[in-house]
Amino acid sequence: MSSDPRFASINFTPTPASVPPQGARLSRKPLVNVPVNYHPLNPLSFILRAALIYPKQMVYTFSVWAQRIQNLAYALIKAGIRPGDRVAVIAPNSPLIADAHQGVLAARAVTVPINTRLKHHEVAYILEHSGASLILVDHEYQHLAKDAKVPVVVSNDTGRSGDPYEEAFSQERGWPGLDTDPDENAAAMLCYTSGTTGRPKGVITTLRGSYLGAVANAFEGQINKDSTYLWILPMFHAAGWTYPWANTFAFSTQSIIPTYGTTFLHSGVTHYCAAPTVQIGIVNDPQAQKLKRPVVAIIAGAAPTPHLIGELEKTGIKPVHVYGLTFEDFITLIARNPQTYGPFTRCYDQEPWKDLSLEDRARFMARQGHAFATAEEVRVVAVEEGSDVLVDVPADGKTLGEIVTRGNIVMKEYFNDPEATKKAFRGGCFNTGDLAVMHPDGSISVMDRSKDIIISGGENASSLAIEQELASHPHVLEVSVIARNHVKWGERPMAFVILHHQHVSRWKGRHHEFAADLKAHAKGRLPGFACPEWVEVVPELPKTSTGKILKTELRKVVAKL
Structure with a gap:
């Protein structure tokens, strides 16, 4: 996988442990006593297939990556990880989390990707609730694993000998020594809600679902061998929507940049x-x-x-x-x-x-x-x-x-x-x-x-439909609409607006005039009950790690008005 400047460089040299031996077999231990016309679906098969068919593709080649994944799997097993155990990963988009999405599965364990933007106490709860047996953490986020009661392996993200993560790799033992999971419905990932409104919930997804989701994403996104996929979406977010496996399925190049x-x-x-x-x-x-x-x-x-x-x-x-x-x-x-x-x-x-x-x-x-x-x-x-x-x-x-x-x-x-x-x-x-x-x-x-519908005078107004029309105003960069209590109508829409950069100075000190202009724009496109009663110009909107607007936070603001 192409990555930060270290991986983008043509001078990148893998560590000795990352170099596959001559004639290495790229298949796991075969299953016995299963029908000839069946094999359990597992997204791990994509990286082995990629390393077999296009071993030299990408600077960080499929063959080297497959070797690293195998080494990680053996390191986890040596550390006592058994099938079904949970391995937590706290890392931004980086080689560590990309390795983990594959290597933990190779050890037949379950990956618990954790949002790096959570607070320490939220991470501590997830670690306890998931029953994680080991933590892989990027060096910049060690504080989130502080006081952990299980072993912690730190990656300095150097890719070089001496890095604690690289040193944790075991020696070559071969893919055929790794067991194939016989159950395609075994857990693959344990992802957690962000915990904004209560305790985070753990969501179990399976090997089969991950496989089929990855195939679908590659097909629907028209990703293939000649594609270069840029990682903007965090890989910790719902396992990166299965794109860590979709890209290996498609043989595409992956790029991770700051x-x-x-x-x-x-x-x-x-x-x-x-x-x-x-x-x-x-x-x-x-x-x-x-x-x-x-x-x-x-x-x-x-x-x-x-x-x-x-x-x-x-x-x-x-x-x-x-x-x-x-x-x-x-x-x-x-x-x-x-x-x-x-x-x-x-x-x-x-x-x-x-x-x-x-x-x-x-x-x-x-x-x-x-x-x-x-x-x-x-x-x-x-x-x-x-x-x-x-x-x-x-x-x-x-x-x-x-x-x-x-x-x-x-x-x-x-x-x-x-x-x-x-x-x-x-x-x-x-x-x-x-x-x-x-x-x-x-x-x-x-x-x-369902919670964003605005009920105004007995009429249902869609906040999404309102946002779509307000966004057509040429001076609106971004907008979010929520319900605000109204004495007569029960609720009315309130719009929070970020102005286009080139129009900020035009409306400086005149936000009330912009509000009137936006309302006039809305009246030509929306029924009266759906037109915003209030317009607030803001410098930014509260968002999740993937850029989704947090209406829960806007409701807190409105509750104080």
Whole structure:
């Protein structure tokens, strides 16, 4: 994998332990007593296949990486890690966490990736709740593992002999000495919610689900051997939406860099994943300019506005709009905090759209679309009163219901929480908590989170729909809308707005005039009950580690008004 300057350099020399011996076999111990027409799905097979077919691809080659992963697996086993044990990883995007996503599976253990932006007490709770037996930590985040009651291995991220992480590697013993997990439904990852509204919950995902999620992401994102994937999405976030395995499946080059400001202009990057707020920063960067070659942007984490999709296209960035749920997506719905393996639907381009204007085409592309090839169909349902029976709403593009699905890329369960698992799987489906409509063509459009709907004078107003229209104002860089109590109407929308950099000076000291201008803009696009009653210009919006806006924090602000 291509990485920071150390890995980007053509002079990079792997440590002796990272060099595979001549004739090394790239297969694990074969299973016995299994049918000839069956093998358990496991994303670990992708790196072995990549090392076999393209051993010399990338500066940090597949063959070297496969050797390092094998060494890590043996080191974990030597340290006492047994099948099913949990190994915590506290690291930003770096070789350490990339190794761990593969090497922990090779030891048949379960990875617990931990958000580096959490507080020490939150990390301590996750370590205790998960029952982690060992911690792998980047040197910059050692303080988060302070006072840990289990062994801690520190990486100085040098890749050289003498680094504690490199020294922890065992000597060559060969892939055939590592057992193959016979159960494809065994736990692969244990990811945690951010803990913003209570104790974090652990989400168990499986080898099978990770495999199928990775295959789907590579296919839907059109990633292949000639692709270079830029890591913007944190790998600790829901296992990086399975992209650590999707990229090895696709034989693509991976790039990890500290900043990405001009990367699209001066590198071979072809793909990246990021939430809409990150995409907004990219297209509005002062150095942004029309790209000479197309770059694919996989957008998820929140619904992009048609305006953002249009701006990406103008820059030469092709949006691939996908939808799914991860542990940070539902910090406001902890009681019903289910998870998929990142995306499970995609908005597929349709032939008639090519003749539309950019604005009209962008509105279609802002839909959440249809289910992935490896996912079960996505439904929009209403729940019958007093029962768990799920009834599909009419496919009329108007009737509101909740998105549900089931199948390959839905989480297995909440760790040690059967009651929460039962609630998440009400009616035999995975209940997302997202409200949507089903269009006549079978595609879905998210209208809002169930807790983000604004009920004004008995009318339901979608905060997402309001945001999409406000974002079309030429001076709005980013906007978030939430409900605020109103004496007469019960609730009314309040908009928090970040102005475009080039328009900040124009409205300095005149934010009340901008508010009036934005309200006038809204009145031509929205019904009266959906127009913002209040507009607050702010320098920034509270966000998660992946750039998702934290409406929970905005509600705290509004509660004090």
